Structures are given as structure tokens and as C-alpha cells.
Amino acid sequence: MSVVPAEVLPGSVLAVDETARPAAAELGPRARLWPSLCAVYRAQLSRARVARIPLLFVATFQSIGIMILMRGVVDGGAEAQAVVAGSSVLVVAFVALNLLAQYFGQLRASGGLDHYATLPVPPAAVVLGAAGAYASFTVPGTVVTALFGCVLFGLPVAHLWVLVAVIPLAGAALAGLGAALGLLAPRPELATLLGQLGMSAALLLGVLPADRMPEVVRFARDLLPSTYGVEAFARTFGPHPDWAFVLGDLAVCGVVGVVSLAVATWAYRRAAVR
Amino acid sequence: MSTRAAQALRHSGDVVCAVRGLTKTYPAVRGRRGTPGTPEVRATDDVRLDIRRGEIFGLLGPNGAGKTTLVRQLTGLMRPDRGSVEILGHDIVRHPERAARILAYLGQESTALDELTVSLAAETTGRLRGLDVRQARAERDAVLDELGLGPLAGRPIKKLSGGQRRLACFAAALVGERPLLVLDEPTTAMDPVARRAVWSAVDRRRAERATTVLLVTHNVIEAETVLDRVAVLDRGRVIACDTPSGLKERVAGEVRVELLWRDRAPLEVPEVAALQDRVVESGRRWTLRLAPEEARAVVATVTGGAAFAALDDFTLATPSLEDVYLALGGAAQQGLVKA
Numbered sequence: 152m153s154v155v156p157a158e159v160l161p162g163s164v165l166a167v168d169e170t171a172r173p174a175a176a177e178l179g180p181r182a183r184l185w186p187s188l189c190a191v192y193r194a195q196l197s198r199a200r201v202a203r204i205p206l207l208f209v210a211t212f213q214s215i216g217i218m219i220l221m222r223g224v225v226d227g228g229a230e231a232q233a234v235v236a237g238s239s240v241l242v243v244a245f246v247a248l249n250l251l252a253q254y255f256g257q258l259r260a261s262g263g264l265d266h267y268a269t270l271p272v273p274p275a276a277v278v279l280g281a282a283g284a285y286a287s288f289t290v291p292g293t294v295v296t297a298l299f300g301c302v303l304f305g306l307p308v309a310h311l312w313v314l315v316a317v318i319p320l321a322g323a324a325l326a327g328l329g330a331a332l333g334l335l336a337p338r339p340e341l342a343t344l345l346g347q348l349g350m351s352a353a354l355l356l357g358v359l360p361a362d363r364m365p366e367v368v369r370f371a372r373d374l375l376p377s378t379y380g381v382e383a384f385a386r387t388f389g390p391h392p393d394w395a396f397v398l399g400d401l402a403v404c405g406v407v408g409v410v411s412l413a414v415a416t417w418a419y420r421r422a423a424v425r
Numbered sequence: 426m427s428t429r430a431a432q433a434l435r436h437s438g439d440v441v442c443a444v445r446g447l448t449k450t451y452p453a454v455r456g457r458r459g460t461p462g463t464p465e466v467r468a469t470d471d472v473r474l475d476i477r478r479g480e481i482f483g484l485l486g487p488n489g490a491g492k493t494t495l496v497r498q499l500t501g502l503m504r505p506d507r508g509s510v511e512i513l514g515h516d517i518v519r520h521p522e523r524a525a526r527i528l529a530y531l532g533q534e535s536t537a538l539d540e541l542t543v544s545l546a547a548e549t550t551g552r553l554r555g556l557d558v559r560q561a562r563a564e565r566d567a568v569l570d571e572l573g574l575g576p577l578a579g580r581p582i583k584k585l586s587g588g589q590r591r592l593a594c595f596a597a598a599l600v601g602e603r604p605l606l607v608l609d610e611p612t613t614a615m616d617p618v619a620r621r622a623v624w625s626a627v628d629r630r631r632a633e634r635a636t637t638v639l640l641v642t643h644n645v646i647e648a649e650t651v652l653d654r655v656a657v658l659d660r661g662r663v664i665a666c667d668t669p670s671g672l673k674e675r676v677a678g679e680v681r682v683e684l685l686w687r688d689r690a691p692l693e694v695p696e697v698a699a700l701q702d703r704v705v706e707s708g709r710r711w712t713l714r715l716a717p718e719e720a721r722a723v724v725a726t727v728t729g730g731a732a733f734a735a736l737d738d739f740t741l742a743t744p745s746l747e748d749v750y751l752a753l754g755g756a757a758q759q760g761l762v763k764a
């Protein structure tokens with residue numbers, strides 16, 4: 152008889168690690184990646200719904216306000232495309248980068264990570280679930296901003312469907328970055344600050360037309376993952392979009408997304424056991 | 426009975442959790458501008474414990490005694506500097522990730538669940554403990570029902586009172602059965618009804634499944650009424666470990682006298698002045714542990730003559746675990762709660 156009969160444990164798909172000593176009791180099941188990712192996603196989406204709707208409005212109004220301001224400066228052409236694309240992706244940056252950095256920074260500082268760390272859940276499920284929820288949460292704001300921009304600047308709406316790829320890929324890149332910043336920052340105020348700086352960078356470097364920037368700033372712009380989401384989206388407003396370039400930009404977003412989410416997962420592991 | 430399980434019984438007897446020489450020191454923090462630094466703190470100091478199967482084992486100590494630091498090392502959340510932790514035969518220092526598959530932990534903080542509804546918090550926790558959707562929902566409903574949380578199921582945890590919030594987090598800890606429950610001050614801020622719900626849920630699991638419970642508390646009444654055995658913790662060290670009644674026997678020959686003065690002790694009365702180096706003083710309150718005949722003499726003194734004019738109130742009581750703590754040389758004069 153083990154200390155608790157195996158039949159009592161849920162699931163009972165019980166395997167004792169080979170390295171465990173023979174005297175060791177059987178372990179409870181691990182939560183598998185996909186189901187636990189879905190559970191975290193669902194929980195995070197529900198808390199975002201309760202607590203973050205006002206912030207989504209703020210993000211959307213901020214982007215719409217910027218477009219109205221820029222209306223006086225640029226008139227049509229490539230610059231207008233860049234402004235609309237930049238303002239739309241800015242909503243993603245606001246929520247996925249800024250708010251997620253804040254969330255993980257506070258969760259870590261307040262000991263909230265203990266809850267997840269004492270559940271047999273893969274770290275990737277916690278990070279991806281939260282990142283996915285925050286990225287999905289940006290969808291309505293991004294779509295509204297893009298539509299409003301198209302009307303304001305007289306851009307075609309024919310290829311807005313590309314947002315289906317832009318939001319998840321830019322979302323992955325920015326959410327991964329936000330989660331990593333939040334989990335790595337030594338103090339929660341610093342996490343908040345970094346998230347906000349990241350968002351400001353996305354605003355300045357993504358919305359303002361690139362051609363008018365000095366060389367250094369343009370280099371910084373190339374380093375920011377949101378830039379590639381903006382560029383991919385902006386290209387689709389043209390009369391004959393070059394889909395190869397669109398795909399190339401989206402691929403960069405995707406790669407940055409994979410890398411930053413991997414870093415965030417590593418940072419989570421590190422933060423969970425102190 | 427499997428061979429492996431039979432071996433488990435033979436090798437470890439009935440000890441669920443064995444702690445040896447556990448030591449953890451928080452490094453000194455240098456002060457920044459405006460904030461003073463903190464010195465190095467040895468929060469767990471050479472702790473040795475054996476927690477047996479099916480018992481409610483308590484860690485009692487004032488705030489800052491190191492209870493949370495100790496349980497965080499047992500749950501794999503914190504790596505000790507030295508020492509070993511073995512739970513059901515698993516080396517938790519070497520394999521901290523296994524703790525999550527053996528025990529359920531209720532921490533002092535609830536921030537991870539705060540913005541979820543009571544029901545979603547319980548369900549999600551169950552799913553992350555490896556249950557499938559159907560099981561998680563069934564267990565969620567059973568546990569919420571058992572704890573009387575049904576009417577609050579749809580409310581966000583953040584919007585509940587402190588005690589209700591604790592109860593909701595306790596519910597989440599129970600979804601997805603575990604042989605060991607580690608509860609860090611579970612009943613803080615709870616009303617008596619909620620406390621009773623917690624203790625009967627714990628008792629039921631112990632009776633039906635021989636669940637073992639490690640309970641952290643700074644409440645002596647709780648410790649005396651619910652614990653089978655208790656380790657008294659002071660400045661990171663276990664200063665005693667026994668049943669509550671066993672501990673109280675150590676001070677059985679004594680009586681506790683509490684004197685509450687109107688504004689200050691009348692030290693001009695020689696009998697009162699003579700007591701001064703034996704009291705534990707906290708504001709206007711004096712606490713004395715005395716042999717019964719001494720206590721009688723003190724009461725006679727303060728209820729007559731000049732001292733009586735300065736006296737507001739007094740009580741005489743048999744010793745509690747708090748007196749045990751003080752008798753054992755516990756350093757904190759406050760921090761243990763009697764409620």
C-alpha cells in the first residue's frame with residue numbers, strides 16, 4: 152500500500168520516474184501542454200475581460216487620436232498606409248507588450264507565480280496561455296482602428312483580412328517580449344516602465360513615416376519586432392501588394408515571436424523557483 | 426498492493442515528509458537611497474521534522490518566525506542552502522518539480538486567482554492539476570458545495586471579503602486530490618462558519634483518504650484545537666515539537682496571570698515592584714507565569730490596598746501554547762494570536 156492508493160489519484164496514468172528510488176510513492180499526473188494551455192488561456196481571457204476592457208478602449212482611442220492628428224500632416228500615399236498600419240499594430244503593442252509586462256511583473260513580485268509553480272503544469276502553457284489571451288484581446292481594437300484608418304485616409308479595405316495573420320504573429324512577438332520583460336525585471340515598477348517604453352517605441356517608430364527619420368532611429372526601428380508587423384500590413388494597402396515581401400515581414404514576426412516566447416518561458420522557469 | 430508500494434511502506438514507515446538539517450539564509454540587502462538596507466536573515470535554521478501519514482501537523486510561530494520560508498522549501502518553491510526534504514520517498518531538493526505532483530499548496534497570496542470568478546479559479550486549478558474538463562467541473566462543483574461557496578461561485582474573487590477570498594483559494598487547492606495538503610495560514614480573516622467549513626473538509630479527507638495536512642498558523646487557539654502535533658518555530662529554529670497537550674504539560678504547574686493597569690503599573694507598591702523582572706510587558710498589560718500559590722498571592726496583593734486603585738482588570742488562566750512558546754524562550758512577545 153502506498154501512502155495514498157494510486158486509484159485515488161485522478162487520472163491514474165501514473166508513472167514513477169526511473170531515477171526515483173524504489174521506495175518512492177507514485178506521482179500524480181502531469182497536466183499536458185495543450186489542455187493546460189487552453190485552461191490558462193480561458194482563465195486569462197476572462198480576467199482580461201473583467202479588468203481590461205477600459206484599457207482596450209484607451210488603446211483604441213489612442214490609436215484613433217494619433218491617426219486624426221497625422222491626418223493633418225500626411226495626405227495619402229505610402230505615408231498614410233504607414234500611419235494606419237502603425238496605429239493598428241500600436242493597439243497590439245499596448246495590450247500585448249505593455250499590459251502583459253505589467254501583469255507578469257506584478258504577479259512575480261506579489262508571489263502569484265507560486266500558484267502556478269505548485270501545479271504540475273508546463274511553463275510554456277502558462278506563458279503561451281497568457282500571451283495568447285492578451286493577443287486575442289487586442290483583436291477588436293485593432294480591427295476598429297484599421298477600419299477607421301481606411302475610411303479616414305481613403306485606403307482600400309480589400310486586404311484587411313491580412314490582420315488574421317498580422318495580429319497573431321505581431322501579437323506573439325510583442326507578447327513574448329512583454330512577458331519576458333515582466334518576468335526578468337527585478338522589480339515590478341521596472342517591468343511597468345519597460346513595458347511602457349516598449350509601447351512608446353512602437354508608437355514613435357511604427358507610426359511616424361520611416362523616410363523622415365535619421366539613420367540611427369531607422370536602425371532602432373529595424374530592431375523593433377512590431378515594425379515588421381506594421382510593414383507587412385502597410386504593404387497590403389497598395390494596388391498590387393508584393394505578397395512575397397508581406398510573407399517575409401510576417402516570417403520575421405513569427406521568428407521573433409518564437410524566440411521571445413522561448414525566452415519568456417525560460418524567464419518564467421527562473422522566476423518560479425527562487 | 427503493488428510490490429513497489431509495499432516497499433514504500435517498509436522503507437519509510439508512516440513518515441510522509443522528512444526534513445533534515447534544513448537551512449536557508451536570506452542575503453543582506455544593501456540600502457538604496459531613502460530605504461534602509463536589511464541584514465542577513467537566517468529564516469530556516471537546521472530544521473528537522475517528521476510528518477506522519479494522516480496527521481494534521483502544525484507549524485506555530487509568531488510573524489517572521491520563518492514558517493512561510495520553511496513551507497516554500499518543502500513545496501519546491503525555494504531551494505534550501507543546506508539540508509534535505511523527502512516527501513513520500515521523493516527528494517524534493519533535487520527534484521523540486523515533483524512536489525507539484527504530490528501536494529497541493531495554499532500560499533499566503535492569492536494574486537494569481539484574484540480576477541477570476543470563484544468557479545473558474547477552482548476549475549482552472551483542477552485542470553492544471555491534470556484533470557480533464559469533465560472531472561475538473563465535477564470536482565469543482567463538489568468542493569464549492571462542500572464549502573458552502575455555491576452562492577458566490579459566479580463572483581470574482583477580488584470582490585469578496587478577505588475571509589471569503591481565503592475560502593475560495595482553499596477550494597481551488599482541494600480540486601484534484603493530493604495526499605498532502607500544505608496550507609499557509611488558511612483561516613486568516615475567516616469567520617467561524619468558514620473556519621468550520623475548512624476544518625470539516627480537512628477532517629473528511631483525512632478520514633476517507635488518510636490525507637496528511639501541514640498547517641501553518643500563528644493562532645494558538647487554532648493550534649490547540651485542530652492540530653495533532655505541532656512544531657513551535659522561533660527565529661527559524663524548531664524549539665519544540667509535540668502534541669499540543671504534551672507541550673502544555675511542560676508548563677502544567679503554572680498559571681498565567683494577566684494584569685491590566687489603568688495607566689501604569691504602581692511600582693511604588695513593593696510587592697508590585699518585586700514582580701517587575703518576571704513580567705512580559707506590553708503597554709498597560711502585564712503577563713506573568715507563576716506557580717499556583719504565587720499566583721494566589723499576586724491576586725491577593727493587586728486586589729487589595731494601593732495596587733487595586735491602579736488596576737483596571739485581571740485574569741487568571743491555565744497555560745496555553747502561547748505560554749509554552751514563551752516558556753521555551755520564544756523571543757517575540759507579540760505576534761501570536763488568540764482568537
Ligand SMILES: Nc1ncnc2c1ncn2[C@@H]1O[C@H](COP(=O)(O)OP(=O)(O)O)[C@@H](O)[C@H]1O
Binds near residue numbers: 452486488490491493
Ligand atoms: N524574500 C525575502 N528576502 C529577505 N528576507 C525575507 C524574505 N522573506 C522573508 N524574509 C525574512 O525571513 C524571516 C522569516 O519570514 P517568513 O518565512 O515570511 O516568516 P513567517 O511566515 O513565519 O511570518 C523574516 O525575518 C522575514 O523578514
Ligand SMILES: [Mg+2]
Binds near residue numbers: 494533
Ligand atoms: Mg508567513
